[in-house]
Amino acid sequence: MNSVTDLRLPLPADSLDTRPQPVSGRWAVMLRRWKTRRVLLTLDDAQLRDIGMTRLQARREGDKPFWRG
Structure with a gap:
């Protein structure tokens, strides 16, 4: 049988929220490092x-990649 099934799932209205969600965990740490550097x-x-x-210390810290602590 070769057909496409039309599957409709009910979705709660709040699941359609497209606003950006806050970053958490490891990604939040890396993002904060990138911004502060x-x-x-x-x-x-x-x-x-x-x-x-x-100035030298600031340059060394600022030039580090965000994934390096």
Whole structure:
């Protein structure tokens, strides 16, 4: 028998929510690393002094890939 079956499943209305869901777990950690490292590269010298980092330390941390802790 070669036919396509028309299968209809009832879906609750809330299952159709297409809003982005918050990222959690390992992906959340990697996303946070990526964002904070990008920001770290934009800080000026006074801001880096405030957080106790040198320009070289900021560059080394900012250049790391997001998957590396």
